[in-house]
Amino acid sequence: MISRMSSLMRKEFLQFFRDKMLVMLILYTFAEPVLCGVSLFIAVKNMPLAIIDGDRTVASRQLVDKLSRSEHFDVVRSMDSVAATRPLLQRGDVQIALVIPAGYESALDGGKSTPVQLIVDGSTGNTAQQAIGYAQLHIAKLSRNIELARFGMTAADLTRLPVVESRLNVLYDPDLRFTNFVMLSMVAFAAPVLGILLGAVAIVREKEKGTLEQLMVTPINAAELITAKLLPMAVVKMVGLAIGIAIAVWGFGVPVRGSLLLYFAVSTLIFIVGMGIGVAIGTIANTMQQSLLLAFFVIFPMSFLSGMMSPVENMPTVLQWLSLLSPFRYYLTITLDIFLKGVGMAVIYPQVLSLTALGAGILGISLFRFRKSMV
Numbered sequence: 001m002i003s004r005m006s007s008l009m010r011k012e013f014l015q016f017f018r019d020k021m022l023v024m025l026i027l028y029t030f031a032e033p034v035l036c037g038v039s040l041f042i043a044v045k046n047m048p049l050a051i052i053d054g055d056r057t058v059a060s061r062q063l064v065d066k067l068s069r070s071e072h073f074d075v076v077r078s079m080d081s082v083a084a085t086r087p088l089l090q091r092g093d094v095q096i097a098l099v100i101p102a103g104y105e106s107a108l109d110g111g112k113s114t115p116v117q118l119i120v121d122g123s124t125g126n127t128a129q130q131a132i133g134y135a136q137l138h139i140a141k142l143s144r145n146i147e148l149a150r151f152g153m154t155a156a157d158l159t160r161l162p163v164v165e166s167r168l169n170v171l172y173d174p175d176l177r178f179t180n181f182v183m184l185s186m187v188a189f190a191a192p193v194l195g196i197l198l199g200a201v202a203i204v205r206e207k208e209k210g211t212l213e214q215l216m217v218t219p220i221n222a223a224e225l226i227t228a229k230l231l232p233m234a235v236v237k238m239v240g241l242a243i244g245i246a247i248a249v250w251g252f253g254v255p256v257r258g259s260l261l262l263y264f265a266v267s268t269l270i271f272i273v274g275m276g277i278g279v280a281i282g283t284i285a286n287t288m289q290q291s292l293l294l295a296f297f298v299i300f301p302m303s304f305l306s307g308m309m310s311p312v313e314n315m316p317t318v319l320q321w322l323s324l325l326s327p328f329r330y331y332l333t334i335t336l337d338i339f340l341k342g343v344g345m346a347v348i349y350p351q352v353l354s355l356t357a358l359g360a361g362i363l364g365i366s367l368f369r370f371r372k373s374m375v
Contacts, residue, residue, distance in 0.1 A: 003259055016142070019076060019255060023328075045071050045072060045291050046071070046072075046073070046074045046129050047072060047073050047074065047127075048074055048076045048077075048093065048094045048095055048096075048118060049067060049068075049073040049074060049076065049094065049095075049096050049097070049098065050075075050076065050077040050079050050085050050088060050094040050096070050098070051075055051077070051078045051079065051097070051098050051100070052077070052079045052080070052081065052082055052084075052085065052097060052098065052099045052100065053078065053079075053100045054099070054101050054102040054104075055101065055102050055103065055104040057101050057104065057105035057253075058105065059104060059105035060100045060104050060105060061099060061106055062142065063098075063116070063139070063142055064098070064100075065106075065370035066138050066139075066141070066142050067098065067135065067138055070134070071133070071140055071186070072134040072135075072138075072305055073096070073131075073134070073135070076093070076094065077093075077094060079097070082097070082099060082119065082137060083259055083321050085097045085119065089119070089121050092121070094121075094133050095120070095121045095128075095131065096118060096119065096120045096135065097118070097119040097120075098117070098118060098135070099118075099119065100116050100255055100293075101115070101117075101344060101353050102136065103193075104116070108146060109373045111150065116130060116139065118135055118136075120132055121191075123327065126169065145342050149178040153163070163190040165296060166274065172257075172340045172341050173340055177253075179252050179253070180253070180254050180339075181336070182294070183247075183248035183252050183254045184248065184254060184335050184336055184339055184340070185308045185332060185335075185336075186244075186248075187241070187244045187245060187248060187335065188308075188328070188331050188332045188335040189308065189328070189332075190240075190273035191237070191241060191267055191270050191271065191331065192242075192273065192302075192327055192328055192331060193270075193274070193303075194237055194240070195233075195237070195270070195271045195272075195273070195274020195275040195276070195277070195278060196274045196275070196277045196278040196281070196295050196298065196299060197278060197292070198230075198233045198237075198275065198278060199230065199233075199275035199276065199277065199278020199279045199281070200278040200279070200282040200284065200291040200292070200294070200295050201276065201278070201279040201282070201288065201291060202230065202233070202275075202279070202282065203278075203279055203282025203283060203370070204282045204285050204286070204287065204288055204290075204291040205288070205292075207286060207287075208287065208288065226279060226366070226367065229317040230275045230279075234268065234271050234272075235274070237271055238264065238267070238268070238271075239326055241264070241267055242264075242293065245260075245263075247262070253309040254339060255339060255340065256333070256339055257338075257341065258337070258338035258339060258342045258343060258344065259338065259343030260343060260350060261332075262344065262345065263335070263338045263339070265350075266331070266334050266338075266352060266355070267286055267331075269352070269355055269356065269359060270331045270355065272359050272363065273327045273355060273358060273359040274327070276359060276362040276363040276365075276366045277298060277362055277366075278295065279367075279369075279370060280362065280365055280369055281294045281295055281298065281355075283366070283369040283370050284369075288295050288312060298299060301326075302327065302328045303324040303325070303326075305319060305322055305323035305325075305328070305329060306323070306326050306328030306332050307323070307329055307332060307333070308328070308332055312329065324354075325358070327355055327359070329350055330351040330352075330355045330358075332353050333348070333351050334348050334351050334352065334355075
């Protein structure tokens, strides 16, 4: 058996590495999501802002300057009416507009409150919420300064008043860098996805070449064939994973607080799970097109249920239960815990056990279906 397996693996390694384009694509697959993850940064900066200043006084200019001096907004237009801003909002030239009514300064001088209006493009919900939050923050700061001046006080006087202070102690990511989550989640996403795609392709390619029938008459069983076929891919994927991690750590400053050895050990597990799903897809599909479509049919629900797009706790109860079937969920948690929290197996063992149980079940189903296809 050992001699049979070594010969089969040697043949698969030679055949696999002859396809240099496939090897390069595997390596690039880990680098590309990390690099493209830069585009997923959701921090609002330099958002195009239009001003409708109906007052045109010193007080209104102070409010405009307050927003324009911040890094979040870039005043690109000054309009005469609200109606004139609607075409700009429709074309996306402007994403937020500030309307200052006439009589703004006189109302403040008279000790009265005066409203200002924010018109926001809500087609991109998350960006709109951030823009509103930043705008309201800057307006609130200016309003506080006006209130203090009205009572003859300064900001320093507030330190002598009894107030409730909220002191934050942010663990694991004190600077709240969204970069860390994006880079790590992209790597965690690429690992199982590539396993699914390559596992499916490995089986379907034999079908399309007509060589699956030849394998059926060889003195090997399904487990030996699957192991020999997937091992070369796993070796290259580990190299690709190392490249992705290196880009995230050295290129974007993602911290490594835990054991990389533990992380790569767990990553072999997610590779096996992903390739097991791919093999199951390969036994169903008859062509490469079918395998790719079926693979994406599996990948997208798993990724949406992983907590990468939205926290699992925010999902409906039914989806939270379904997320337990997503290996992405466990692997993403493991990745974040090892890199950001620096924890070890004593903490992540529930996720590792869940991933192992899923992998055993998926591989069992895959081997059963593959044996049936070889009969």
